[in-house]
Amino acid sequence: xxxxxxxxxxxxxxxxxxxxxxxxxxxxxxxxxxxxxxxxxxxxxxxxxxxxxxxxxxxxxxxxxxxxxxxxxxxxxxxxxxxxxxxxxxxxxxxxxxxxxxxxxxxxxxxxxxxxxxxxxxxxxxxxxxxxxxxxxxxxxxxxxxxxxxxxxxxxxxxxxxxxxxxxxxxxxxxxxxxxxxxxxxxxxxxxxxxxxxxxxxxxxxxxxxxxxxxxxxxxxxxxxxxxxxxxxxxxxxxxxxxxxxxxxxxxxxxxxxxxxxxxxxxxxxxxxxxxxxxxxxxxxxxxxxxxxxxxxxxxxxxxxxxxxxxxxxxxxxxxxxxxxxxxxxxxxxxxxxxxxxxxxxxxxxxxxxxxxxxxxxxxxxxxxxxxxxxx
Amino acid sequence: xxxxxxxxxxxxxxxxxxxxxxxxxxxxxxxxxxxxxxxxxxxxxxxxxxxxxxxxxxxxxxxxxxxxxxxxxxxxxxxxxxxxxxxxxxxxxxxxxxxxxxxxxxxxxxxxxxxxxxxxxxxxxxxxxxxxxxxxxxxxxxxxxxxxxxxxxxxxxxxxxxxxxxxxxxxxxxxxxxxxxxxxxxxxxxxxxxxxxxxxxxxxxxxxxxxxxxxxxxxxxxxxxxxxxxxxxxxxxxxxxxxxxxxxxxxxxxxxxxxxxxxxxxxxxxxxxxxxxxxxxxxxxxxxxxxxxxxxxxxxx
Amino acid sequence: xxxxxxxxxxxxxxxxxxxxxxxxxxxxxxxxxxxxxxxxxxxxxxxxxxxxxxxxxxxxxxxxxxxxxxxxxxxxxxxxxxxxxxxxxxxxxxxxxxxxxxxxxxxxxxxxxxxxxxxxxxxxxxxxxxxxxxxxxxxxxxxxxxxxxxxxxxxxxxxxxxxxxxxxxxxxxxxxxxxxxxxxxxxxxxxxxxxxxxxxxxxxxxxxxxxxxxxxxxxxxxxxxxxxxxxxxxxxxxxxxxxxxxxxxxxxxxxxxxxxxxxxxxx
Numbered sequence: 031x032x033x034x035x036x037x038x039x040x041x042x043x044x045x046x047x048x049x050x051x052x053x054x055x056x057x058x059x060x061x062x063x064x065x066x067x068x069x070x071x072x073x074x075x076x077x078x079x080x081x082x083x084x085x086x087x088x089x090x091x092x093x094x095x096x097x098x099x100x101x102x103x104x105x106x107x108x109x110x111x112x113x114x115x116x117x118x119x120x121x122x123x124x125x126x127x128x129x130x131x132x133x134x135x136x137x138x139x140x141x142x143x144x145x146x147x148x149x150x151x152x153x154x155x156x157x158x159x160x161x162x163x164x165x166x167x168x169x170x171x172x173x174x175x176x177x178x179x180x181x182x183x184x185x186x187x188x189x190x191x192x193x194x195x196x197x198x199x200x201x202x203x204x205x206x207x208x209x210x211x212x213x214x215x216x217x218x219x220x221x222x223x224x225x226x227x228x229x230x231x232x233x234x235x236x237x238x239x240x241x242x243x244x245x246x247x248x249x250x251x252x253x254x255x256x257x258x259x260x261x262x263x264x265x266x267x268x269x270x271x272x273x274x275x276x277x278x279x280x281x282x283x284x285x286x287x288x289x290x291x292x293x294x295x296x297x298x299x300x301x302x303x304x305x306x307x308x309x310x311x312x313x314x315x316x317x318x319x320x321x322x323x324x325x326x327x328x329x330x331x332x333x334x335x336x337x338x339x340x341x342x343x344x345x346x347x348x349x350x351x352x353x354x355x356x357x358x359x360x361x362x363x364x365x366x367x368x369x370x371x372x373x374x375x376x377x378x379x380x381x382x383x384x385x386x387x388x389x390x391x392x393x394x395x396x397x398x399x400x401x402x403x404x405x406x
Numbered sequence: 407x408x409x410x411x412x413x414x415x416x417x418x419x420x421x422x423x424x425x426x427x428x429x430x431x432x433x434x435x436x437x438x439x440x441x442x443x444x445x446x447x448x449x450x451x452x453x454x455x456x457x458x459x460x461x462x463x464x465x466x467x468x469x470x471x472x473x474x475x476x477x478x479x480x481x482x483x484x485x486x487x488x489x490x491x492x493x494x495x496x497x498x499x500x501x502x503x504x505x506x507x508x509x510x511x512x513x514x515x516x517x518x519x520x521x522x523x524x525x526x527x528x529x530x531x532x533x534x535x536x537x538x539x540x541x542x543x544x545x546x547x548x549x550x551x552x553x554x555x556x557x558x559x560x561x562x563x564x565x566x567x568x569x570x571x572x573x574x575x576x577x578x579x580x581x582x583x584x585x586x587x588x589x590x591x592x593x594x595x596x597x598x599x600x601x602x603x604x605x606x607x608x609x610x611x612x613x614x615x616x617x618x619x620x621x622x623x624x625x626x627x628x629x630x631x632x633x634x635x636x637x638x639x640x641x642x643x644x645x646x647x648x649x650x651x652x653x654x655x656x657x658x659x660x661x662x663x664x665x666x667x668x669x670x671x672x673x674x675x676x677x678x679x680x681x682x683x684x685x686x687x688x689x690x691x692x693x694x695x696x697x698x699x700x701x702x703x704x705x706x707x
Numbered sequence: 708x709x710x711x712x713x714x715x716x717x718x719x720x721x722x723x724x725x726x727x728x729x730x731x732x733x734x735x736x737x738x739x740x741x742x743x744x745x746x747x748x749x750x751x752x753x754x755x756x757x758x759x760x761x762x763x764x765x766x767x768x769x770x771x772x773x774x775x776x777x778x779x780x781x782x783x784x785x786x787x788x789x790x791x792x793x794x795x796x797x798x799x800x801x802x803x804x805x806x807x808x809x810x811x812x813x814x815x816x817x818x819x820x821x822x823x824x825x826x827x828x829x830x831x832x833x834x835x836x837x838x839x840x841x842x843x844x845x846x847x848x849x850x851x852x853x854x855x856x857x858x859x860x861x862x863x864x865x866x867x868x869x870x871x872x873x874x875x876x877x878x879x880x881x882x883x884x885x886x887x888x889x890x891x892x893x894x895x896x897x898x899x900x901x902x903x904x905x906x907x908x909x910x911x912x913x914x915x916x917x918x919x920x921x922x923x924x925x926x927x928x929x930x931x932x933x934x935x936x937x938x939x940x941x942x943x944x945x946x947x948x949x950x951x952x953x954x955x956x957x958x959x960x961x962x963x964x965x966x967x968x969x970x971x972x973x974x
Contacts, residue, residue: 114873116876146876414879421793422806426809430809436821509715510720525720531952535731535948536925536947537908539941539944542940543731543734636815641816641817644817646911691815696807696808700807
């Protein structure tokens, strides 16, 4: 996520890709539901959502393997209606890599260039360039069956980049890799995208992937876009309960708005004895309203000692579970209502004298600004 | 896709159209002709039948329908007996094929992976030698002075030559021998794909190997069993060569009847009627076979 | 998969293959039998091989059979592959049920029926029986087997490979020839070999549809079987078995060597 790069904020900027009211039906089922979206040049864009949300269908429509039932997709101002996939300046890196098993690595990468009828010398130059980009120069003559999973993925990437498309689509690019490799590859992809200045559109169900790599994320559910924003905005300002729960872990507290005091609102909830105090920067609250608020686990503090009298947002409960993750510790705390709160703390010191243990009675607090008011 | 030009749609349409037309002309139309001929009278002519049907006279056709041949079929009990015996022999042969073929297919499926393609090749290899010659070899084995008798006498099991050739038993042996690859290969294909962990789960839950075989392996192999059985039973009903070479004069099979009506008696209409009769018997199994196979194609993994 | 062979498995395999190969073994042995009779071993002799090559009628029949088999198998392979493509790629089209029926029925239909029906057809259209009618008949029958073989490969074919090719700029026809065809080629070859064998071996359909000058080898053999077979036929079969075994061995060796070569290229 680059903080200074934000073409979507510029009112004069023209999008590279525009989906206008796009709908896709398969028989009775609606995979994509009147969806509109702008993607700008140079973005690392992620389509995020659970399986079945329509993200893959949306990508396939951009690639040209499906055609919209309604609506228009434009690329660089030109409509893509009726344009078959082999005529689009869009290339795709497939989830299964789809490397041609009967062709060597070189020939795989050269395939797209051959279709354009480029002269042989130019093709071999470009292939060499791509091999250097993904660091596979030594494996040029091998066949896909002789490569490891990670190597195959690089070939797939090199093949898709060889034609220097305007847009590169990546379908669950990191799914088949193990954890270590996944992390490395994430950063590599970001570096390559930045170096080439291309527009990447990634489809994934893994929110960690999306958060790490994307400039902007579009969260999808049931064929619609629920929120399009930067990872920071998605994480700290989720619009809906669905997004709050889908991206990262979250605690959701429900209650009724009572009234204002000193610019902060009081919310009566069953989860705590004393009403909560929260901030309302967008001014959406009014008295008597039913409201759900979200608080991220790392924004909560758990302690053994009773907080002082001026403390706000105090919840009491019993330690139900402790998950020691090395760098973090996650506590699951059961409140009197039976709800379970999730609180995480970074393990900042190597040795703790008497750490919080199972079944202890503890107090959990959070700041008024840590609460996010959810729209639904 | 909107941009598909006329030529593109034409070439795309050719792919199903060409084989469709071919089969329509060379498979479907001939059957209609067989039906038509079966309703004709024989004639001493070339071709030896009097056409009942002129294309210009459809009304006259229906009024002059000659069911003589079919009446003959139902009156002479030779055809009834031949039909029953054909179905019986084919059915029993199919059962024997299952009993012989299943252990072979099972053994092949359980063999180490690197040997499996060799085993499949070994099953197919006999195909490459002339079918007739292999049946002929069985004549040499099964005839009264043949090798089987010599071997059994040599061991001392029998004292007199054994009479197998020219009996129904020789036909059974011949059909099982000839059709074995058609039973083994579909069975093997199904058994090879079977998930071993299912058997392991059954054993883990307390089922004996014998019980697991009947409650897990056999039901899962059922598609292969059905395909293999139909692939053997249906053509076996109309089999000609094996009963002709190995069976005796009392081995009645309807394929032989058809052949002799056609080649010996030169009665084409009657032969056609026999063909229609055979078709009627087999239409249900053929449709079942088509359904089983078509469903296998349509359900993608 | 970790499978082990039980004693039962091994026994059934050994017995099964012995049963399959016994007559073939006999054929080969008796092709070298100096005596004509099967029951008597007259000593080792290659006289029948010499007699075979002097038997013009037999050689002529073999040549006819070979030509018919090559022609019908080639045609059947093209038609059968088209049919397989139609079945697996064209979803629901009008008349699909009839189409599949016409594909699977000839495979199981007794040959006496298909032979007779095709003959009556040729008579009806006034086509002289002979080389071409047998070829057409064989094509019709064997194309169905080709379809089944190719179709089973197409079903396991990874469609995303075709999508990748199109994504990289190859229009549908070019995609088919550079990606699909090379990968299904082994099954097309297998289909061709199957069609070739079926045509080579067929007696019934050839008998119904043949004419003067088009006597196939099976027809010739059948006519002689009733009179008592000459060991020249044994010699012919032994040669054929030898050729096929040679072919299978060399094919396996070639594929093993190319696998080794590519492995060496990496090292």
